[in-house]
Amino acid sequence: MVSKPVVSAALAAALYSTAALAVPPPVNIHPPLRAIAGAVKASNLHASDVALVGFGTRHTLSTTTSKTRGIGAARRWVAAQFETISKGCDGCLEIVKPAQVFTGERMPKAGAEVMDVVAIQRGTSDPNRVIVITAHLDSRRTDVMDATGDAPGANDDAAGVAAVIETARVLSQYKFPATLVYSADSGEEQGLFGGKIIAQYAVDQGWNVEANLNNDMVGNDHGGNGVFDPHTIRVFSEGTKTNETLQQAAYRRYHGGDVDSPSRNLARYMQALAEQYLDNFHVRMVYRTDRWGRSGDQVPFLEQGFPAVRLSESNEDYARQHQNVRIENGVHYGDVIAGVDFDYLANVTRLDAVTMASLAMAPPPPSQLSVQGAVAYDTTLSWQASPAAAGYNAWWRETTASQWQHVQKAGDADSVVLKNIILDDYYFGVSAVSKDGWESPVEFPGFAGSFARSPKLGADGKPVNERYPSLFGKWGGGAVGPASWQHPPAAARRPPSSGRG
């Protein structure tokens, strides 16, 4: 390893400033969340990462028949981890392997099968409300079509898959009203295909996905430029909804809401949870869908109209990404175990687990939320009361503030009047609270902020029932035939070139 100048965390933190947090939501402290954070073990994450790297390559088009090498063996290993975890919770996990054949610029012309390995922990009272954590199992080399050479992908994204498995292990010891889904996707590097599969699977199951937490490159805190920050995780969120119509955009542009998508308010929720439950570990919100010109498996969720964020490490080392393992002029290239800081990864995993648990314990955010108060001295928020909520909190903040600043309890009513708070001067939102004080993310009023799914609409205003093309269309390609969970059955349409496992 080449020695690098190390910039102190304090200096790195000073390179940007997190706005001072007043009392961001959720407001109550829940001891189980501290226990959940405490149960995450760096040693488990290390063991998973070593096992995944041990398959040599996990390229999407690598062998599926070998017992020791390739994507097939890696998929079976992940499924075995989920099965072991399930044995420890009276079979609380259902394991499914949704698959579909895709073609595209980074796929064979005839297509190849992409398969996700997914564990489902059904909610006890609101199972259709779903929180999904994703990471991608597949890895790549400098040549994205090279499916045979070693591609360890220790950080991108074995670290993320390790976080998914550890989150399942810890949260399987609890029961939640909502459903938790743990997904190890494939096909990410070839065109976000595994993300498309799990997002479409969610649609076809009729799931109300309240949040997708996509963990992609979450184990390295040393930038290739020497900047080192083990105390921060970046959470990327889109500002306005992918599927906004022109009319909705015109309304939002005039009245505000351009920084209050449900994905953004999910990021705010995570920032507040980190401050309350993690030790010296902070969320740096980035007001973008992803890094510049880059993408990840949260994007297919956004395209399906679900709230989603991407978690990515504080600093990246580009020499370790998408590179053949080698030494050139003394520089180490390649994504190897030595580039993963497992104590850092443990903190990211704690944030995942605490966020999933808090979301799943809390009621869903309010529905049909609206705000009134034009030409008035008071602001009125109204919503449809839900039996799952024992009460509501009204929140507001300066229009230039990044985090919610002020709160007023609204009881169990379906509206609240904020006296002498002028609608023109603030952004407003409402969270739902359970009888035990578990609080949902804050929702911004109207379409711009609604957590309800916003499917893509056609010119006639009706949902377009299609698989949405990736933003990165040149890689996108498309599905060949129906998916494994659709009809006809998978065996009838699998191309002969594609293995199975």
Ligand SMILES: [Zn+2]
């Ligand atoms: Zn990745």
